[in-house]
Amino acid sequence: EDQVTQSPEALRLQEGESSSLNCSYTVSGLRGLFWYRQDPGKGPEFLFTLYSAGEEKEKERLKATLTKKESFLHITAPKPEDSATYLCAVRPEISSGSARQLTFGSGTQLTVLP
Amino acid sequence: SAVISQKPSRDICQRGTSLTIQCQVDSQVTMMFWYRQQPGQSLTLIATANQGSEATYESGFVIDKFPISRPNLTFSTLTVSNMSPEDSSIYLCSVDIQGGEQYFGPGTRLTVT
Numbered sequence: 001e002d003q004v005t006q007s008p009e010a011l012r013l014q015e016g017e018s019s020s021l022n023c024s025y026t027v028s029g030l031r032g033l034f035w036y037r038q039d040p041g042k043g044p045e046f047l048f049t050l051y052s053a054g055e056e057k058e059k060e061r062l063k064a065t066l067t068k069k070e071s072f073l074h075i076t077a078p079k080p081e082d083s084a085t086y087l088c089a090v091r092p093e094i095s096s097g098s099a100r101q102l103t104f105g106s107g108t109q110l111t112v113l114p
Numbered sequence: 115s116a117v118i119s120q121k122p123s124r125d126i127c128q129r130g131t132s133l134t135i136q137c138q139v140d141s142q143v144t145m146m147f148w149y150r151q152q153p154g155q156s157l158t159l160i161a162t163a164n165q166g167s168e169a170t171y172e173s174g175f176v177i178d179k180f181p182i183s184r185p186n187l188t189f190s191t192l193t194v195s196n197m198s199p200e201d202s203s204i205y206l207c208s209v210d211i212q213g214g215e216q217y218f219g220p221g222t223r224l225t226v227t
Binding site: 031032034036041042043044045046049087089091101102104105106107 | 115118147155156157158159162172206208214215216217218219220221223
């Protein structure tokens with residue numbers, strides 16, 4: 001069974017204090033790992049897709065990396081507007097249902113204090 | 115990317131009634147998905163809606179409870195039938211874009227009393 005585990009569940013940072021969020025996954029084969037940002041009361045906002053171990057992608061203060069078992073979302077010098085829940089999802093190579101379905105982790109709630 | 119809208123954005127409904135949620139995309143897409151996000155929880159896939167064929171439901175979700183329509187490549191509806199308080203959730207539609215990225219609508223926040 002495909003599993004995605006995110007840690008920590010919640011993270012409080014001071015503005016400018018860099019940190020990393022973790023996403024560990026177990027899948028039969030990985031067709032993609034996705035990072036989303038979700039603000040309260042809104043739908044998830046797409047951030048990154050990673051396809052193979054060693055791949056990295058950056059967007060402003062965020063950088064996502066991928067290994068064969070986990071992904072990290074590094075946040076450099078965060079600002080209060082980076083406060084949100086960050087969700088990780090995987091698309092397995094072989095899935096019993098939809099060929100493109102995603103399995104989501106439970107998310108990391110990030111709070112950046114001014 | 116894709117721009118996705120949902121109607122209604124929120125609703126409060128009585129037990130035993132039904133609500134139909136609409137999802138509109140600004141471009142033609144093959145696959146649309148419906149998710150549920152219960153309070154404080156992550157996203158759970160309800161079903162995949164393909165144009166011209168019946169929706170494919172995930173384990174634990176049935177067509178009688180969550181009938182789905184997909185009349186064309188830019189539109190889909192999800193109905194939550196015979197609602198109970200346990201159906202109180204955010205319902206999200208999403209679309210698959212070439213390249214494998216999946217984009218989400220703003221969600222419909224449903225409260226059942």
